[in-house]
Amino acid sequence: MNDPQGPDQTAGTLDDDDGTPPADDKAMRDPAIAAAIVNNCPVLVSAFSDHSLRGTGSPSELFSVGFARSTNLGASWLVNGIHTHNIARQNLDPPPGTPWGGWLPEQKHPSVAAGGNGRLYAVGYDFREMNQSQSITSLATLWLARSSDQGSSWTTVEFALPPHPSKRIMYRYPSIIADPSDLDVYLTWTRQDNGLPGTSVWFAASSDGGVTFSTPVRISGFLVQSEDLVVSTVALGLDGAVYVVWFEPKAYTEIPTDRYVLRRSTDGGMNFDPEVEVVRIQGLSTSEALFCNVSRVSVFDPCHLVRPSLAVDTSLRTTCLGREQWLYMAYAHDARTLPNPGGGFIADANVYVVVSRDGGDTWEQPRAVHDLNPRPLGHDPEPFGSPSQYLPAIAVSDAGHVGVSFLNAVDDVLGDPDTPAIANQAYKVYFTYSVDGGCTFVPEFVVEDTYSLPRVADDPNHPHYFDVVGMTEYVGLTAYGRTFQPVWMSLRNWVGPPDPQRPDNWRQLRETTTDYVGDIYTVRVEVLDGAAPDLDSDCDVDIQDFTIFQLCFGGSNNPPAPTCPAGVDADMDPVPCGDGDVDLADFLLFQQCFTGSFTGCIGAGGTCSDGSSEGGMAPEFFGPEPSPEQLRQMLEDWCRANGIPFT
Incomplete structure (x- = not known):
């Protein structure tokens, strides 16, 4: 997404990000992404922490916020014909009401959201690094900021957080969500106090499209000395319910293990239900298990794996299936269950999804979204750990798929020509999805053709072997139609493998740019498997879907008919993960969801529909297709003709 020639798009200048002097490499990290549907086509927007102005003498020499937009399904990313690398200083007035006035040196950790009528919202923090012992403001x-023209211009929102008169306070890790059909906007963030009372999660809301926001309220307890491990995510349901989930480290709560907790509001954030525990994390705390603040370890794992990714089922079939309160949370965890013969445990980070079918009141057991026991040839787990999977993001498509992207080090093995002396270090982005509401996931698959090596040196005898790259702290994922768009920080352009064109001395060159590498990449993943009742994955429920459903109908307490196409799951009962048959109860749900034919999924096949309605919107008539009432007789006739019990 970012321009290798920097914001000025001119080679040989100080803002370049191409790995060559005078500028070398610049870090782009922490990407977020959202999709606004405008004229029945997606406008993709992404924001990320942007280090491209390092060394240029700019006031934003530390980090600024880059912004990218695509109107062609992710094929190119420009705003007003250029790459935008400094949305704050270049496009916005500074935050109002601060005693220092103007912008501080560092803007980073952005979040973006798309609201009604294509409105966009962006948030990040404005910061100056200071000595924590200083007792000053x-x-x-x-x-x-908000935009009413898909990011071509931005307006600063009057939203100032008051500074404390006598101590250091940080506002970090904001998360923003907007109602795609209305003006409601919701925002959460972490407030980190230096000393008591501790770290906490806060919330604010807007009902006028981000023009004004409510007075911020604290929605968590105080977590003493929790540093920056408390990170929240906000999500919005079709019924207007607002959900906020965050991580609580074990050392700073009354609970003996790490955990994720959730609070829900059904009145736009004016009141929140009591906390609900989503899942407890067994084993060592996340910070210990993943080597945060621990030097000289042979395993690379980023410290900040704690940000949860939360999605609510908002697919086109949510209402007719009664799934308005289905929630999905993805997280990474190292349970430390693999003993190391040399002492301690073998590192083994994995990605899990946990599901609620009742608006967060209760949660099912976590399910891994990938193979938990990969043992690639040449991968030595004792010194390097079992293949690690981490930094997940989750989203639900209009067609009903639950998609998960994550970083995966399974392909990095001992003896690899590019990394012969290490394993479990270089990562690629993988993806998986579920067509049955998170009950099962298809085998994970890779979605990029090269990997990223987040180490300064790959020789265990090298003095910089234990130096690792400053990693991204989260990745992003959005969905529209039947398509998912993950976004992540890639190190593919850094000096080093796997590029065969790198110079012979690339290992020496790599040591000079340790913390200043990373580019933002994205890929388009279109899922063609159907998710019931849209069994042909075209964002409608029509006679073609009925034909497939009919082939699967087997009657009550019977397995699906042998004529059911491979990979199709037509069991739609509200019982978690179905009841194992395809019968009249499933047909009644199918009948409720029947829409007739439409123009297809938004962006399907790499194009946008030019029809007057989006897939799944109720038509005024069904045309030549049968009515929902006629479907029952058709199904009964089919069953009688094929000896299938119509039960």
Whole structure:
């Protein structure tokens, strides 16, 4: 997404990000992404922490916020014909109401959202690094912006967080969500106090499209000395319910293990239900298990694996199937269950999804979304750990798929020509999805053709072997139609493998740019498997779907008919993960969801529909297709003709 020639798009200048002097490499990290549907086509928007102005003398020499937009399904990313690398200073007035006035040196950790009528919202924090022992007014706040022209121009929102008069306060890790059909906007963030009372999660809401926001309220307890491990995510259901989930480290709560907790509001954030525990994390705390603040370890794992990714089922079939309160949370965890013969445990980070079918009141057991026991040839787990999977993102498509992207080090093995002396270090982006509401996931598959090596040196005898690259702290994923768009930080353009064109001395060159590498990449993943009742994955429920459903009908307490196409799951009962048959109860749900034919999924096949309605919107008539009432007689006739019990 970012321009290798930097914001000025001119080679040989100080803002370049191409790995060559005078600028070398610049870090782009922490990407977020959203999709606004405008004229029945997606406008993709992404924001990320942007280091391209390092060394240029700019006031934003530390980090600024880059912004990218695509109107061609992710094929190119420009705003007003150029790459935008500094949305804050170049496009916005500074946050109002601060005693220091103007912008601080660092803007980073953005979040983006798409609302009604194509409105866009962006948030990040404005910050100056200071000595934590200094007892002075904090130099940190959040900035908020909105755009009514798909990101061509931005307006600063009047939203100032008051500084404390006598101590250092940081506002970090904001998360923003907007109602895609209305003006409601919801925002959460972490407030980190230096000393008591501790770290906490806060919330604010807007009902006028981000023009004004409510007075911020604290929705968590105080987590003492939790540093920056408390990270929240906000999500919105079709019924207007607002959900906020965050991570609580074990050392700073009354609970003996790490855990994720959730709070729900059904009145737009004016009141929140009590906390609900989503899942407890057994084993060592996340910070210990993943080597945060621990030097000289042979395993690479990023410290900040704690940000949860939360999605609510908002597919086109959500209402007719009664799934308005289905929630999905993805997270990474190292349970430390693999003993190391040399002492301690073998590192083994994995990605899990946990599901609620009742608006977060209760949660099912976590399910891994990938193979938990990969043992690639040449991968030595004792010194390097079992293949690690981490930094997940989750989203639900209009067609009903639950998609998960994550980083995966399974392909990095001992003896690899590019990394012969290490394993479990270089990562690729993998993807998986579920067509049955998170009950099962298809085998994970890779979605990029090269990997990223987040180490300064790959020789265990090298003095910089234990130095690792400053990693991204989260990745992003959005969905539209039957398509998913993951976004992540890639190191493929850094000096080093697997590019065969790198110079012979690439290992020496790599040591000079340790913390300043990373580019933002994305890929388009279109899922063709159907998710019931849209069994042909075209964002409608029509006679073609009925034909497939009919082939699967087997009657009550019977397995699906042998004529059911491979890979099709037509069991739609509200019982978690179905009841194992395809019968009249499933047909009644299918009948409720029947829409007739439409123009297809938004963006399907790499194009946008030019029809007057989006897939799944109720038509005024069914045309030549049978009515829902006629479907019952057709199904009964089919069953009688084929000896299938019509039960």
